[in-house]
Amino acid sequence: MGWVILRALLAVLLPLVFVGVSALVFIWMERKVAGRIQDRLGPTRVGGKFGWLQTLADGLKLLQKEDIVPRHADRILFLMAPYIVFLGSFMAYMALPFAEGLVPHELAIGIFYMLAVMSMEVFGVLLAGYSSGSKWSLFGGMREAAQVVSYEVPMAICVVIPLIHAGTLNLYQIARDQAGWFWNWYWFNDPFTFFAGWVYFIVATASCKRAPFDLAEAESELVAGFHTEYSGLRWSFFFMAEYASMFAVSGICTTLFLGGWNGPIPVCDLLGLSSDSLLRPILGCVNFIAKGYFLVFVMMWLRWTLPRLRIDQVMKACLKYFLPLSSALLAGAAVWPAVFPVARTGRIAGLVAGGLTLLFFIWVAKQTPNSIPREREVGYWLES
Amino acid sequence: MAVWWPNLLFWIFGGAVVVCSVGVLVARDIVRAAVWLLLALGNTAALYFLLGADLIGAAQLLVYVGGTLVLVVFGVMLTARKPFIKLDTRGGDWVIGVTVGSIVFAVLVILLLDAYWPRAVRPGAQPTSLDEIDTYQLAATSPNTRQIGLYLLGIPAPHARHLDKANQIARQAIVQDQATAGESAGAAARPSGQESEPPGDQNVTGTERTTDSAVPKPAAKSQARAKQTRLIGYLLPFEIVSVHFLVVLIGAAYLARARRRRR
Numbered sequence A: 001m002g003w004v005i006l007r008a009l010l011a012v013l014l015p016l017v018f019v020g021v022s023a024l025v026f027i028w029m030e031r032k033v034a035g036r037i038q039d040r041l042g043p044t045r046v047g048g049k050f051g052w053l054q055t056l057a058d059g060l061k062l063l064q065k066e067d068i069v070p071r072h073a074d075r076i077l078f079l080m081a082p083y084i085v086f087l088g089s090f091m092a093y094m095a096l097p098f099a100e101g102l103v104p105h106e107l108a109i110g111i112f113y114m115l116a117v118m119s120m121e122v123f124g125v126l127l128a129g130y131s132s133g134s135k136w137s138l139f140g141g142m143r144e145a146a147q148v149v150s151y152e153v154p155m156a157i158c159v160v161i162p163l164i165h166a167g168t169l170n171l172y173q174i175a176r177d178q179a180g181w182f183w184n185w186y187w188f189n190d191p192f193t194f195f196a197g198w199v200y201f202i203v204a205t206a207s208c209k210r211a212p213f214d215l216a217e218a219e220s221e222l223v224a225g226f227h228t229e230y231s232g233l234r235w236s237f238f239f240m241a242e243y244a245s246m247f248a249v250s251g252i253c254t255t256l257f258l259g260g261w262n263g264p265i266p267v268c269d270l271l272g273l274s275s276d277s278l279l280r281p282i283l284g285c286v287n288f289i290a291k292g293y294f295l296v297f298v299m300m301w302l303r304w305t306l307p308r309l310r311i312d313q314v315m316k317a318c319l320k321y322f323l324p325l326s327s328a329l330l331a332g333a334a335v336w337p338a339v340f341p342v343a344r345t346g347r348i349a350g351l352v353a354g355g356l357t358l359l360f361f362i363w364v365a366k367q368t369p370n371s372i373p374r375e376r377e378v379g380y381w382l383e384s
Numbered sequence B: 001m002a003v004w005w006p007n008l009l010f011w012i013f014g015g016a017v018v019v020c021s022v023g024v025l026v027a028r029d030i031v032r033a034a035v036w037l038l039l040a041l042g043n044t045a046a047l048y049f050l051l052g053a054d055l056i057g058a059a060q061l062l063v064y065v066g067g068t069l070v071l072v073v074f075g076v077m078l079t080a081r082k083p084f085i086k087l088d089t090r091g092g093d094w095v096i097g098v099t100v101g102s103i104v105f106a107v108l109v110i111l112l113l114d115a116y117w118p119r120a121v122r123p124g125a126q127p128t129s130l131d132e133i134d135t136y137q138l139a140a141t142s143p144n145t146r147q148i149g150l151y152l153l154g155i156p157a158p159h160a161r162h163l164d165k166a167n168q169i170a171r172q173a174i175v176q177d178q179a180t181a182g183e184s185a186g187a188a189a190r191p192s193g194q195e196s197e198p199p200g201d202q203n204v205t206g207t208e209r210t211t212d213s214a215v216p217k218p219a220a221k222s223q224a225r226a227k228q229t230r231l232i233g234y235l236l237p238f239e240i241v242s243v244h245f246l247v248v249l250i251g252a253a254y255l256a257r258a259r260r261r262r263r
Helices: A002-037 A054-063 A075-095 A110-118 A120-131 A135-166 A171-177 A191-207 A232-257 A279-303 A311-339 A343-371 B005-026 B030-051 B054-079 B091-114 B130-141 B145-153 B157-163 B165-180 B220-229 B235-255
Strands: none
Touching (some): A002 A054, A002 A075, A054 A232, A075 A120, A075 A232, A075 B030, A110 A171, A110 A232, A110 B054, A120 A135, A120 A232, A120 B030, A120 B054, A135 A171, A135 A232, A135 A311, A171 A232, A191 A232, A191 A279, A191 A311, A232 A279, B005 B030, B030 B054, B054 B145, B145 B235
8 A cells, every 4th residue: 555655656756857857958958949049059158068057047046036926916816826837737747658667647548638637727827817917917818828728629639630540548558559660650650640740749839838829928029928927936837837738748749649659760679678678668768758858849949940920820820720720630530541441551651741741841951041142241249 | 444545535635625615605706716616626527536537537627627617717807897806795695595505405415315326446356246247347447438438339338248358257257156155155146236335445355245235225216227228329419419519619609700890
């Protein structure tokens, strides 16, 4: 009986520690990525050449800031809101399979539970916007609630698309099912699932309130949206919740589309490791985290590359573009096994779609640099 | 007393539901009442998870917290007018409220005591009679989802026997046990319709039985009714309700459309 409590505690504490450390890493990564994309260096002073202790310094700064509660704020709701948002993000980690045997709790309804729990975030943001007692926060909260609630629909549809092939909601079983080489991934199951992966990623970025869909915290318009009036550690809770949900949706994308902890190359099988060996879960965990971090990096890349969408553009994109698109992909993916009952046909078609997309990206990448004339400008801050 | 923490958690979550529901009643500010409602529904979801009904718990969170309450708070935040911003219940309102509430509570209690509650099974427990096998096997794999799926398709649990090879093996084991221990005590050959385990029993092995039951035996008629209703597949009503929701959605969008201002 004591084991049960210990297991439960571990199942909570380990993801909590992971979320905390990941938040540190993500904040540093965001600033470095932002810097590099904007042709500057990012933090380089705190902690040596790469500034990796910058986040720690930021955390200390936030800790010792004054805890302000505005006079017109509803005090209890104001204090409660960051915790609801963080709860919504963190509870999703209970069902994420990190590796073989490393699931905090193997739920038979894993993905459904994750979607349900992440919908609690909306309420926290709404409360934060309302209870701050300022019109910027209220507008930010309203916009964010509308956006996230709307984007939950195409997100759920895109999540169902790989589930058609999986036949189960259990994320652990889904990840185990994709063992082997990368053509076992559900992403290449058929062309509709392949495109559903892309659509899911975009829609998940929107549901994390992440640029280019970050109207809720648009600095140029609403000061800071729903978290304008929050200072110090309370604000950092919102931030941590945002990074936690970024990794959570990346984790869902990894598990449903990119094979979970199974790599593109089955390293553990090639090395001939026995199925009991400890290296399997360790390598699987590293693989899963690497994939999740890569997807979060792509989210950051998008943020600093694309301009922000207006709120009406955000809603139009959701209701007029993504919803019909994901419904069409769902219809296609559902009909595909009936039209092509042999599984290999779908897999080959999916790989062909993947290959064509890759060629398209390479073509696009080759287009851009040479066609823009580059002028050497001498600015005020250059010596020569 | 092997496992005490489910009881403790039940009391914690159940007590929280009661406190939060009272908070909804007592709150002066309408947005705070909505937040108390959120907490009450969230704790109800926790109770569902504690019962092992994880699908229902997740659906509760998704539908109520993520959908209904967001809508309520939206509506309340933006449209709260003078009489509703500060909720002040007078004496007369309390009397009416308490009366109606007590009547509804009495009706619910009578219904609950009269209903037939099939015994939920802990995963890992062993069945001890033939008719318990299906419930036990279904509980062992995935307690709730599979059962709901089967009922959705209209395959009632007793008829799902042929889907499980493990059921056959369990059947043979039980038949063997009954054959060898048939003369002694007669406890293994007890008909399945009686709930002979006391309600607070949390034993994992499921082999302890007492001869007298603290739970009143469910009426034979309601039990037969329960077994009969299981034959209906719920998939068609589910689809009809989904189409109904679509119609409601379209109707709401039409009603709320922006009307062009005439010049």
